[in-house]
Every structure is written in C-alpha cells, then in structure tokens.
Amino acid sequence: MSHFTLEQLSKQGIAGKWREGNGSNEMSNINPFNQEIIATMTSASKDDLDQAFESAHNVQKEWEAVNPYERRDLLLEAAKVVEEHHDEITELIIEELGGTKLKAGFEIGLVTNIIKEASTYPLRITGEILPSPVDGKENRVYQEPVGVVGVISPFNFPFYLSMKSVATAIGAGNGVVIKPHEDTPVTGGTLLVKIFELAGLPKGLVNSVVTEISEIGDRFVEHPLNKVVSFTGSTVVGKKIGEVAGRNLKKASLELGGNSALIVLEDADIDYAVSAAVFSRFTHQGQICMSANRVLVHEDIKDEFLNKYKAKVESLKAGDPREEDTIIGPLINKRQVETLEQTIEESIDEGAFPLIRGEVQGNVVTPTILTEVTPDMAAAKKEMFGPAVAVTTFKSDEEVIEIVNASDFGLSGAVHTSNIERGAELGKRIETGMIHVNDGTINDEPIVAFGGEKMSGVGRLNGNESLESFTTKKWISIQHKKRQFPYS
Structure with missing residues (x-):
C-alpha cells in the first residue's frame, strides 16, 4: 500500500x-x-x-x-x-x-x-x-x-x-x-x-x-x-x-520576491537567448521567484528577437497539467489570476503594447508578452507571478544597468552575450544576489549560496x-x- x-x-x-x-x-x-x-x-x-x-x-x-x-x-x-x-x-x-x-x-x-x-x-x-x-x-x-x-x-x-x-x-x-x-x-x-x-x-x-x-x-x-x-x-x-x-x-x-531581468546584448546568440528567455519566464507558468519578469533586449536585435520569442511562446501548450506535453498549467488560485490580470491591464493602460494578450480559462492563463514597457510601468515594477513578461529595449550597457537596478528587487538575473567577460563585468554592476551569463534566470544548486539583495x-x-x-x-x-x- x-x-x-x-x-x-x-x-x-x-x-x-x-x-x-x-x-x-x-x-x-x-x-x-x-x-x-x-x-x-x-x-x-x-x-x-x-x-x-x-x-x-x-x-x-x-x-x-x-x-x-x-x-x-x-x-x-x-x-x-x-x-x-x-x-x-x-x-x-x-x-x-x-x-x-x-x-x-x-x-x-x-x-x-x-x-x-x-x-x-x-x-x-x-x-x-x-x-x-x-x-x-x-x-x-x-x-x-x-x-x-x-x-x-x-x-x-x-x-x-x-x-x-x-x-x-x-x-x-x-x-x-x-x-x-x-x-x-x-x-x-x-x-x-x-x-x-x-x-x-x-x-x-x-x-x-x-x-x-x-x-x-x-x-x-x-x-x-x-x-x-x-x-x-x-x-x-x-x-x-x-x-x-x-x-x-x-x-x-x-x-x-523577485523581479529578475534577462538581458540580451547585441552580440548574443539570439536563438539560444530566446530559448533561455522562454524557459526563464514560463516554467511552472511563471510562478517562480527567479523567473525573468523582465526581458531587456538591445534595440539593434529587437525585431529578430521578438519575432522568434513570440513564435516560441505561442507554441507553448497551456491546459491540463496531467497531459505530457503541457508546459503551462494553472495558477494556484483565482486570487493570483486576478492579481496578474490587474497588473497586465494597468500596464496596457500605461502604454505597454500587448504583442500577445493571454486568455483566462479558469485558473489557466495563456501567455502575455508586453512590449514597449518602460521602468515606471506596473509590469516592470511589480513581480508578475504568472505567464506574462515585460519586454524593454535599451541602447547601451550603461542604460541597461540603470534600468535593471531601478527595481526594488534583486534576486536573480541573466546576461546573454558572445563576450563572456563583458557579461561577467556587467553582472558585477547589477544589484542582485545571483546572475548567470548565457543561461536562464532559474538556477538553484545545492552547494552554491542562494539569496537576494534589496527587497x-x-x-x-x-x-x-x-x-x-x-x-x-x-x-x-x-x-x-x-x-x-x-x-x-
């Protein structure tokens, strides 16, 4: 038994x-x-x-x-x-x-x-x-x-x-x-x-x-x-x-809590960065403190990245978690669904563009991608504990550091670049407990110190x-x- x-x-x-x-x-x-x-x-x-x-x-x-x-x-x-x-x-x-x-x-x-x-x-x-x-x-x-x-x-x-x-x-x-x-x-x-x-x-x-x-x-x-x-x-x-x-x-x-940022520099492997960004946001329907709530993409590669990112996200199956190929299951309760929806709508009212707008079916919420998000919008300031992501563009390393550090949170993060040392140096300047070069934001290993800064x-x-x-x-x-x- x-x-x-x-x-x-x-x-x-x-x-x-x-x-x-x-x-x-x-x-x-x-x-x-x-x-x-x-x-x-x-x-x-x-x-x-x-x-x-x-x-x-x-x-x-x-x-x-x-x-x-x-x-x-x-x-x-x-x-x-x-x-x-x-x-x-x-x-x-x-x-x-x-x-x-x-x-x-x-x-x-x-x-x-x-x-x-x-x-x-x-x-x-x-x-x-x-x-x-x-x-x-x-x-x-x-x-x-x-x-x-x-x-x-x-x-x-x-x-x-x-x-x-x-x-x-x-x-x-x-x-x-x-x-x-x-x-x-x-x-x-x-x-x-x-x-x-x-x-x-x-x-x-x-x-x-x-x-x-x-x-x-x-x-x-x-x-x-x-x-x-x-x-x-x-x-x-x-x-x-x-x-x-x-x-x-x-x-x-x-x-x-977290409000982690995944940064894609202009010299990144875009296909690989897309895969990392999708995994980092939509695993367990975004209900992870380390999830990439914010994706920051260099303006020179914005169009290519977003086209590939959108296609990948649209391919994710949402629904019954018992089905083998389901990636996005339900949020834990109705309260979490309502909180997520409120933040999304607030951000759209503030000027964010819904590249994909998710639908609610019970506690299952399909993905939302918000673009043209600025640091003062709700989607950038709040931890969206669900399958929604805020995408922001930047022009330089200095600008992206400023944007990321504007958050009250500092748990995890990731930087994608073909220049590993550039990524590491940028990571040193970001106010966070953990950051990963050419990886996702979701990492937890048994012998490595885990924890955050700020809130x-x-x-x-x-x-x-x-x-x-x-x-x-x-x-x-x-x-x-x-x-x-x-x-x-």
Whole structure:
C-alpha cells in the first residue's frame, strides 16, 4: 500500500502521530486546475503548535546524540525514499499545485540533491582551537545546532522550498517544525514528515502544522523554542516575519520576491537567448521567484528577437497539467489570476503594447508578452507571478544597468552575450544576489549560496550558508595554569 496518498497525508504530523488538528477552521485542499476539493483537514491550534515545537525540541536532543555517520546514512535513506516514490510524488505535485510532469521531475531532482548535500553536514560540523593572548589559556570554539528551526514555505515549489531548509536543518542536528502554505499542505508539509519517518529518523523530529494566521497569529515566529525562522514567500509577508523575529531577537532567513531581468546584448546568440528567455519566464507558468519578469533586449536585435520569442511562446501548450506535453498549467488560485490580470491591464493602460494578450480559462492563463514597457510601468515594477513578461529595449550597457537596478528587487538575473567577460563585468554592476551569463534566470544548486539583495531577502541558503544559518558557535576557554588577575 502506498504511503503517499492525499488521504493519508491530509492529517497533522505532530509529535510522531498523524491526527486531526484542534483548531476551529476546516481547510479545503483544492486542485487548482479543476477547482475540485481533493482533501480536507482541520487546522492546527496554538496548542497543536506548542506540541509540535516541544516535540521537535525534545527529540532534537536524541537526534544530536546519534553518531554522525548514522545521521548521514539516515539522510541518504531519505533521498532514496524520494527516488523510489518519484511517480507518487509527481502525482501529488500535479494534483495539489497544478505542476506539470516536467515541473514535478525538476522539483524532485532538486529535492534529492539538497537532501544528499544535507547528508554531508554531520561530518562537516567541526570545532576550532584558537590561540589566546592570555598565558596558559586554551580557546575551544564548538559548532552546535541551534535546537529547533521553524520553516514557513510557499505554494509554488513547496516540496523543494520546504526541503531546502528542513533537510539542511536536520543535517545540522536540529529539530524542525514546518508551516506549509495553506494551498499546499501536503507537498509543502506532511509529505516531508512521512519521508523522514519512512527513512527511519526519530519520530517527532520533523513536525508539520497545517493552519492559518487566524488560528495562531504570530505564535509560530514568536514561539520561544523556535530559534531560527526560515521563510520563503512574498516580500510583504517576509517584512512582517522579519519584524516579529527582530522584536524577539531571533535569526531570520528570508527568501523573498523577485523581479529578475534577462538581458540580451547585441552580440548574443539570439536563438539560444530566446530559448533561455522562454524557459526563464514560463516554467511552472511563471510562478517562480527567479523567473525573468523582465526581458531587456538591445534595440539593434529587437525585431529578430521578438519575432522568434513570440513564435516560441505561442507554441507553448497551456491546459491540463496531467497531459505530457503541457508546459503551462494553472495558477494556484483565482486570487493570483486576478492579481496578474490587474497588473497586465494597468500596464496596457500605461502604454505597454500587448504583442500577445493571454486568455483566462479558469485558473489557466495563456501567455502575455508586453512590449514597449518602460521602468515606471506596473509590469516592470511589480513581480508578475504568472505567464506574462515585460519586454524593454535599451541602447547601451550603461542604460541597461540603470534600468535593471531601478527595481526594488534583486534576486536573480541573466546576461546573454558572445563576450563572456563583458557579461561577467556587467553582472558585477547589477544589484542582485545571483546572475548567470548565457543561461536562464532559474538556477538553484545545492552547494552554491542562494539569496537576494534589496527587497528580495536577507541571508543565504545552500551549502556552507545553510550550515552556518542553522548552527551556532560556543566558546569554551580553559585556563591551564593560574592567571594573574589585576586585583584579588
């Protein structure tokens, strides 16, 4: 019997048990393509939340005491569980968040890679012995887990963006409480609890609380056992979480919104740049923080680029994510559809030209290409979380840098050019956390620092960055011979 069905996973995974929540809200899990209710569950209460953090805190002591080599092997077993259940997890991603099979495979690959990276952490946590200006003193600096990490994940890549923090926090020796987005409670929360349970990790080390702010308020961030908050989501919510965390003197890792630019210089390989630009904007129907919201094309190649770009975008099949050749599935909910449509219409009213104007069919939105977009238009300033793109032309490197840096966001980006060093130098001048020469804007690798500048977030994850984020340092000094104090 499969362990990965919506029915089995539509429970609260708290303190090693699967049960209903004690909250007052009945939460419906809705398929975004056909809008059918696929599961329901009762929300978690503040008391449920407390139990989850207490379990993570208590079991963490047990987990920390496990031999590091055994912890490594258990995490590798978790990666094996994911690989063995690839098809079942794919079905969950399609059903719960409208991801295509292509997107599901991409996401599952990211998940297995980050778990394997996290499996190296138990053997990478080391200490130091440092010299002292005081005679006879030995300084020992220990690297230790923080205790419990609270993970709040989004709806767009919930399986990976939860696992990105959960696996690395566990690898660093911590317990975890996940609060998944209410639209993706399974793929962003309970699925992870089940994976680590099947892998043989101590029950109650990883907990998932499916709930709403109306139930718990700021309790998740404020909870005294929550030592580090790892949030991925919108900038508006991230600001609130950062404010609450700061008020409670907690460390917060905030991976927030983006408005990434893909730049095509006059010496670029146009066909290749078109492919990169299409992938960077329309993968998972544009619901990725790294998506190329803006495409900036040198005026000398504008016509050729746009003709090829338009033809490629028009060839993308939109519709049922279960069909093998579907590229553009549904947006997660009607609210996201309405927000996208509002931004598109606002931009057209401001003077943008709709080279292609998408149509709305339920939650499926076909592509929109807006050209003649200026930096002051809504499409250039806002993150369009859907299959719509703003195209702007420029005359020089100086002008394009100015246009790109005018954004409040700075997450990812790309530069296409036949001169690699020109691209790298231009990338250095763009205010962003990540930028890729002759590639797409969507990149995330397990050992490379990931994060943004400005309104795109605070902190970095992956590799050494996650290990540092989820551990702390303790200085223990030993005075081997009596010290002469200035008075006694």
